[in-house]
Amino acid sequence: MSLSKQNVTEALRGVQGATGKDLAGHLLWVSACDTYASVKLQHPGTKADLAKVAALAFGAVERMATAQGTKVDSFIAEFVDDAGTLVHTEKFGGLNAARLAKPDTAGTAVPPKAALLQSAGPESRRTEGHTPIGGLKPTPQGAADPLPGVKHIIAVGAGKGGVGKSTVALNLAVGLAKRGHAVGLLDGDIYGPSMPTMLGLENLETVVHEGLLQPFVVAGIKCMTIGKLVAPDKPLIWRGPMAHGAFKQLTEQTRWGELDYLVIDLPPGTGDVSLTMAQMLKVTGAVVVCTPQKVAQDDAWRAAKMFQQLGVTVLGVVENMSYFVGDDGKVYDIFGRGGAEHMAQRLGVPFLGAVPITMSLRANSDKGDPTANYTGTDRAGLELKQKLEEMVRNLEGQVALAGMKLGEERPTLRVS
Numbered sequence: 001m002s003l004s005k006q007n008v009t010e011a012l013r014g015v016q017g018a019t020g021k022d023l024a025g026h027l028l029w030v031s032a033c034d035t036y037a038s039v040k041l042q043h044p045g046t047k048a049d050l051a052k053v054a055a056l057a058f059g060a061v062e063r064m065a066t067a068q069g070t071k072v073d074s075f076i077a078e079f080v081d082d083a084g085t086l087v088h089t090e091k092f093g094g095l096n097a098a099r100l101a102k103p104d105t106a107g108t109a110v111p112p113k114a115a116l117l118q119s120a121g122p123e124s125r126r127t128e129g130h131t132p133i134g135g136l137k138p139t140p141q142g143a144a145d146p147l148p149g150v151k152h153i154i155a156v157g158a159g160k161g162g163v164g165k166s167t168v169a170l171n172l173a174v175g176l177a178k179r180g181h182a183v184g185l186l187d188g189d190i191y192g193p194s195m196p197t198m199l200g201l202e203n204l205e206t207v208v209h210e211g212l213l214q215p216f217v218v219a220g221i222k223c224m225t226i227g228k229l230v231a232p233d234k235p236l237i238w239r240g241p242m243a244h245g246a247f248k249q250l251t252e253q254t255r256w257g258e259l260d261y262l263v264i265d266l267p268p269g270t271g272d273v274s275l276t277m278a279q280m281l282k283v284t285g286a287v288v289v290c291t292p293q294k295v296a297q298d299d300a301w302r303a304a305k306m307f308q309q310l311g312v313t314v315l316g317v318v319e320n321m322s323y324f325v326g327d328d329g330k331v332y333d334i335f336g337r338g339g340a341e342h343m344a345q346r347l348g349v350p351f352l353g354a355v356p357i358t359m360s361l362r363a364n365s366d367k368g369d370p371t372a373n374y375t376g377t378d379r380a381g382l383e384l385k386q387k388l389e390e391m392v393r394n395l396e397g398q399v400a401l402a403g404m405k406l407g408e409e410r411p412t413l414r415v416s
């Protein structure tokens with residue numbers, strides 16, 4: 001038995017808050033996975049009051065976990081005020097005792113970047129003047145399958161930036177998790193990591209335990225991003241060997257545990273990281289994201305060909321920003337809907353679906369709340385939800401087919 005949304009919520013139902021309501025009544029969201037849980041509560045009080053409430057919440061979750069034969073390695077309680085602004089965070093559990101130093105603000109702590117770059121290749125050592133800290137283990141060499149606990153690795157790529165590659169990767173990950181899979185998301189876009197914003201990770205601390213990075217558990221998925229290991233205002237300039245080393249370490253030195261899917265958000269284009277990924281991981285297949293315009297298709301075509309050249313199956317193409325539905329229900333094909341589907345046909349690969357331009361999708365990404373894309377109730381929100389779910393189901397289908405081709409599973413014929 002592991003921690004789940006349901007059993008954590010149930011545990012909080014038994015705790016009285018300072019307002020007379022139980023803590024489940026103050027819950028804005030909860031995410032839980034294995035032995036990790038985090039909750040966001042809208043609860044009034046001073047920082048001291050909130051610290052007490054958080055301790056009560058942790059106590060209840062821990063008692064529930066013990067009764068169910070599991071434990072709590074990490075419990076994070078975040079408190080927001082009426083306006084939704086984060087006012088206080090408390091962290092509990094064994095893992096939170098062994099935190100990484102925060103990025104250097106006072107000039108004393110060594111930034112986690114130093115640890116990450118230690119074995120990122122000679123270039124990194126020459127250009128980075130930090131003293132390494134002993135938090136991370138050296139990268140194991142020559143391991144045939146560095147992620148044996150991960151069933152399927154799905155790479156998400158695009159010919160160029162800005163087409164919504166990270167948006168699609170994140171919503172695929174959340175959608176797969178909503179369908180009951182254990183999902184991880186690796187923000188491999190080391191040049192422009194989006195996940196700290198899109199998953200609201202800004203106020204969470206990076207934790208290293210027994211030499212491995214602990215993924216952030218948010219929105220029902222586990223996530224790791226280089227954006228939490230480097231100072232947010234520094235440009236990310238990687239030479240080839242550094243890019244290779246950074247991606248390798250992020251992938252191998254994160255404690256992913258058992259996963260059904262690991263979704264990897266690749267940098268745009270056809271560069272070093274895709275090559276490293278194809279060399280080091282057994283990738284189930286790639287998803288290529290493209291907007292409908294002809295100029296976008298040309299770049300996406302090159303990305304798809306790159307995957308094929310690297311021996312990675314293209315599981316399909318997603319057309320993002322496909323069309324726009326107005327409040328009046330009228331559909332506007334702003335960029336010329338259908339272009340990516342046409343490209344998929346020409347490539348001979350499946351079309352996984354179209355995602356409409358939706359204001360709430362952009363807003364939810366900016367505020368780090370991707371699960372809200374699956375709960376819309378207005379016309380545009382319902383359309384988005386339906387299209388995202390369709391895309392996720394199609395991907396699941398293609399993964400199953402790819403598995404059959406690899407001989408993992410075989411179709412059975414029942415005659416009655």
Ligand code: ADP
Binds near residue numbers: 167322358362365
């Ligand atoms: P990429 O990873 O390709 O660079 P992003 O996923 O970061 O692109 O998306 C770029 C911007 O466009 C983000 O602000 C994102 O919220 C927005 N965006 C992406 N897809 C959509 C969509 N279908 N509707 C509205 N906004 C979108």
